Amino acid sequence: MESANKESPEELNPYQIALQQLNRAAEIIHLDDGIHKMLKLPKRELTVNFPVKMDDGSIKVFTGYRVQHNMARGPAKGGVRYHPETSLDEVKALAMWMTWKCAVARIPYGGAKGGVICDPKILSKHELERLTRRYITEISVIIGPKSDIQAPDVYTDPQIMAWMMDTYSMHVGYSIPDVVTGKPLSIGGSEGRFEATGRGCVAVINEAVKLLKIGSSDQITVAIQGIGNVGGTTAKLLHSMNYKIIAISDSKGGIYNPYGLDIPAVLEYKRKNDVVEGFPGTEPVTNAELLELDCTVLVPAALQTQITVNNADKIKAKIVAEGANGPTTPVADKILTEKGILVIPDILANSGGVTVSYFEWVQDIQSFFWSENEVNKRLENIMGRSFDEVLSTAKKYNTDMRTSAYILAVSRVAEATLVRGIYP
Numbered sequence: 001m002e003s004a005n006k007e008s009p010e011e012l013n014p015y016q017i018a019l020q021q022l023n024r025a026a027e028i029i030h031l032d033d034g035i036h037k038m039l040k041l042p043k044r045e046l047t048v049n050f051p052v053k054m055d056d057g058s059i060k061v062f063t064g065y066r067v068q069h070n071m072a073r074g075p076a077k078g079g080v081r082y083h084p085e086t087s088l089d090e091v092k093a094l095a096m097w098m099t100w101k102c103a104v105a106r107i108p109y110g111g112a113k114g115g116v117i118c119d120p121k122i123l124s125k126h127e128l129e130r131l132t133r134r135y136i137t138e139i140s141v142i143i144g145p146k147s148d149i150q151a152p153d154v155y156t157d158p159q160i161m162a163w164m165m166d167t168y169s170m171h172v173g174y175s176i177p178d179v180v181t182g183k184p185l186s187i188g189g190s191e192g193r194f195e196a197t198g199r200g201c202v203a204v205i206n207e208a209v210k211l212l213k214i215g216s217s218d219q220i221t222v223a224i225q226g227i228g229n230v231g232g233t234t235a236k237l238l239h240s241m242n243y244k245i246i247a248i249s250d251s252k253g254g255i256y257n258p259y260g261l262d263i264p265a266v267l268e269y270k271r272k273n274d275v276v277e278g279f280p281g282t283e284p285v286t287n288a289e290l291l292e293l294d295c296t297v298l299v300p301a302a303l304q305t306q307i308t309v310n311n312a313d314k315i316k317a318k319i320v321a322e323g324a325n326g327p328t329t330p331v332a333d334k335i336l337t338e339k340g341i342l343v344i345p346d347i348l349a350n351s352g353g354v355t356v357s358y359f360e361w362v363q364d365i366q367s368f369f370w371s372e373n374e375v376n377k378r379l380e381n382i383m384g385r386s387f388d389e390v391l392s393t394a395k396k397y398n399t400d401m402r403t404s405a406y407i408l409a410v411s412r413v414a415e416a417t418l419v420r421g422i423y424p
Helices: 014-028 035-041 088-104 125-139 157-170 194-210 229-240 264-273 287-290 329-336 352-367 371-396 401-420
Strands: 043-054 061-069 076-083 112-118 148-152 221-225 244-250 252-254 283-285 297-301 319-321 342-344
Touching: 014 035, 014 088, 014 229, 014 329, 014 401, 035 329, 043 088, 043 125, 061 076, 061 125, 076 088, 076 352, 088 297, 088 352, 088 371, 088 401, 112 125, 148 157, 148 283, 148 352, 194 229, 194 297, 194 319, 194 342, 194 371, 221 229, 221 287, 221 342, 229 244, 229 264, 244 264, 244 287, 252 287, 252 352, 329 342, 342 401, 352 371, 371 401
Parallel strands: 076 112, 076 148, 221 244, 221 297, 297 319, 319 342
Antiparallel strands: 043 061, 061 112, 244 252, 252 283
16 A cells, blocks of 8 residues: 555554654553563564575565464464565564454453565465465464464465465374464365454444444444455445445555445455446546545554645545554544544554454464354444443543553553563
């Protein structure tokens, strides 16, 4: 996705943004200085440079990362992204956000994240498999089903998770399905996992709509930046509930129709053409323009730092539900709050993915699997509970939802750290 403004003087480094968010919560709850220092830094960060044989016989060296931010509340958990702009600071920020996300949802995990600097769109399936297997081999020294569990993220999918699980299992000598979540059902995946992040996002949007007493769903307009797993699922589910989706985009641009889009037809068009632009009966809209459309709900579900100081005052939505990680900068966040916009922060809005990942891990450990209906009900219960707890904390501290979510998360991680103590 294009950035809202790449030349802004505002801080756009995701790790620095994550630190600012932590610092604000730490100040409000008077967090112990020692614990604060611990939470600022990852527990462990690994950089690997590894060769991959390409289809033409040449050898290319790729750089990958795995960062474990905190494991006080349980094993580390986090996705792996394949993207040409992946950086260590980005992965460190995402690992920290995963720590808070798990704590907000009361999932007994710590936060981790991984990434490989590559463009998967130009790699063949065989090259992608060789890259995946070599990356997992390189980071196998710090991952495991009880230490650090992998999951899908940007440009990684169930097939890639299957290769990761198989590679790790081959090294051990027997199948270890719980080292990875987001796997195909045939090797221990969970029903409902693919739609989990989008379904969780929809659950908190519904809660926000009820809170603000906006009206019936057919009166509510929605603009979604991103049509991947999160954005596409959110669009499909909201459309099925009669919300009016007026705009949606992919990395090349978006489409707009003020009377609403036929989302199933848009998703099929995207599948066939690899783009949404050109869908009949729509106007083209850029990713930057989509954010500024007149709508009730805005769902940034692409990449980080899309809502910045340069466009925050132009946001017209009543609700911003962050399907992506870190789409709003701290300065923009303040502007949105001052405008009276309800921001459902990423560590709450997109926590459905890690929640159902946890369900998958539990099912793998038990070798006992639940129905999709059971998974969805458990997810919706947890999302509803988390929304209520964040809202209640926001009222208690007279603050916004993001700061409230951080207060909850940081407090829970700090408590776990203090209870466990410092060894030796």
